[in-house]
Amino acid sequence: MEKERKKIAILFGGCSTEYEVSLQSAYSVIEHLDTEKYEPVLIGLERTTGKWYLYRGESDRIPEDKWLDQECVPVYPSTDRFVHGICYLEGNVLRTISLDAALPVLHGKNGEDGTVQGILELAGIPVIGCGILSSALCMDKEISHRIVSDAGINTARSVLLEENVPEADVKKAAAELGYPVFVKPDRAGSSFGITKVMLEEHLMDAVKNAFLHDSIVVLEETVPGFEVGCAVLGCGELTVGEVDEIELSDGFFDYTEKYTLKTSKIHVPARISREKSEEIKETAKKIYRLLQCSYFARVDLFLTPEGEIYFNEVNTIPGFTVHSRYPNMLKAAGVPFGTVIDHLIEMAFQ
Numbered sequence: 001m002e003k004e005r006k007k008i009a010i011l012f013g014g015c016s017t018e019y020e021v022s023l024q025s026a027y028s029v030i031e032h033l034d035t036e037k038y039e040p041v042l043i044g045l046e047r048t049t050g051k052w053y054l055y056r057g058e059s060d061r062i063p064e065d066k067w068l069d070q071e072c073v074p075v076y077p078s079t080d081r082f083v084h085g086i087c088y089l090e091g092n093v094l095r096t097i098s099l100d101a102a103l104p105v106l107h108g109k110n111g112e113d114g115t116v117q118g119i120l121e122l123a124g125i126p127v128i129g130c131g132i133l134s135s136a137l138c139m140d141k142e143i144s145h146r147i148v149s150d151a152g153i154n155t156a157r158s159v160l161l162e163e164n165v166p167e168a169d170v171k172k173a174a175a176e177l178g179y180p181v182f183v184k185p186d187r188a189g190s191s192f193g194i195t196k197v198m199l200e201e202h203l204m205d206a207v208k209n210a211f212l213h214d215s216i217v218v219l220e221e222t223v224p225g226f227e228v229g230c231a232v233l234g235c236g237e238l239t240v241g242e243v244d245e246i247e248l249s250d251g252f253f254d255y256t257e258k259y260t261l262k263t264s265k266i267h268v269p270a271r272i273s274r275e276k277s278e279e280i281k282e283t284a285k286k287i288y289r290l291l292q293c294s295y296f297a298r299v300d301l302f303l304t305p306e307g308e309i310y311f312n313e314v315n316t317i318p319g320f321t322v323h324s325r326y327p328n329m330l331k332a333a334g335v336p337f338g339t340v341i342d343h344l345i346e347m348a349f350q
Contacts, residue, residue: 005039008345009086009102009125011116012062013045017192018107020065025320026105027063028327032338038345041099043075043086044068050110052076054088054097081124101348103128105320109188112317113139126348130316134292138314139187141218144291145311151290153283154310156302158220160186163211167204170219174203177221183207185214196222225304227312228270230284231329233340235294235347240281241329245270266325268332276307283309295344298326 010033012026013019026042033040042055044067055062057071075086078096085098102125104116114136120127130138137144145155159173174181174197183206185193193213195206210217226248231241247265270277284299291314298318302310318326327337335343 005035005037006100006345006349007041007085007098008033008038008128009041009043009099011043011045011102011104011106011111013047014106014108014111014116015045015047015050016106016108016110017188019047021319022105022107022111023063023065023067025107025324027059028321028324028337029103029105029341030059030062032341033345034338034342037342041086041097043102044072045106045111052086054086077119077123077125079122084124086123099125101126101128101345103344104317107317107319108192109139112315113187128344128348129295130293130297134294135316137291138293138297138316141184141186141313142216144314147290148287148311151286153287154308156182156221156223156310158218161207161217161219163215170207171200171203173219174200177219180222182218182220182222183210184218184220185210186216186218188213223302223304223310223312225302225310228272228280228301228303229325229329230281230299230301231296231318231326232284232288232293232299233296233330233335233343238285238288239330239335240284240333241326241335242269242332243272243277243280244268244325244329244332245272266328268325268328272303276303280309283311287311287314295347296326296340298329 010026010029012022014022030040044053044055052075053072054075055067055072061067073088075088078085078087083096083098085096087094087096102120104111106112106116112135114132117127117132117135142160149155157177180196180198183195183197193210197203197206207217227246229244233239245267287299288297298315300312302312322337327340330340
């Protein structure tokens with residue numbers, strides 16, 4: 001008798017500035033899913049309304065953003081935990097689909113911040129990825145930095161700004177941190193709203209821009225050196241990919257650079273000593289556990305010219321295309337993309 005395949009929901013799209021990236025990542029995941037063991041249930045989240053649709057069309061239409069058509073059926077997470085799935089109307093009949101687990105491939109706000117994870121948990125659907133608390137903590141730059149700093153790991157000095165803060169206070173805080181200073185929304189993904197301010201005359205424009213993305217803004221000192229990253233995989237015993245290094249010719253690793261690499265390069269493995277690479281990996285694992293991450297996450301850090309390691313941020317749902325940093329770091333460590341996806345799903349049933 002043929003073994004019944006487990007139904008795995010793959011969520012993509014969403015009300016986020018990173019909608020397009022989610023489509024690319026989800027397509028890569030779908031293409032590498034072992035369909036002999038798992039039955040993919042594709043759930044697209046519309047960009048403006050956030051409405052959920054069951055998509056039954058061809059997967060190659062997803063990265064082209066041509067998935068939202070007549071092959072979509074509106075669906076809703078069922079609050080009946082016995083169903084642990086989704087429901088939809090067929091005529092006047094309420095139908096349900098029970099899910100064995102869900103893999104959100106949603107980047108940024110309304111997907112990576114604990115909101116969708118909360119909906120799935122309420123529905124009784126196991127989440128493949130970081131849970132509610134971890135997702136929310138990692139999305140909040142200030143709180144995650146405080147937790148990591150309290151554990152003795154270096155973090156950049158920073159000042160928190162709330163809306164309507166007096167201009168004089170902003171300028172004073174920036175001067176104390178020193179220029180260049182970074183202005184960041186506290187809870188936003190993929191470098192949106194982030195500005196590296198070189199001169200005081202550009203400071204308030206950068207602050208106003210950051211407030212377009214969040215109600216709390218962070219002023220942060222610039223850490224000298226370069227950015228390194230760690231792909232961490234696992235729930236108990238952790239697997240860490242090769243450390244990568246971002247080489248910049250100018251500016252910082254903003255949204256455009258992340259997805260075009262116009263003036264930057266990514267080196268895997270990083271051009272550092274084996275000893276320093278191991279130290280970075282151990283620091284990344286410590287941060288992963290401190291912030292209660294599970295399944296997978298990318299931990300980003302800075303390495304100064306003096307060899308000091310500083311925490312930057314954790315991406316709980318990093319880019320997942322075949323060209324993205326996370327899978328490439330694991331590939332360099334001998335773990336191919338398909339194996340990563342398979343291992344992630346297997347963990348949900350252990």
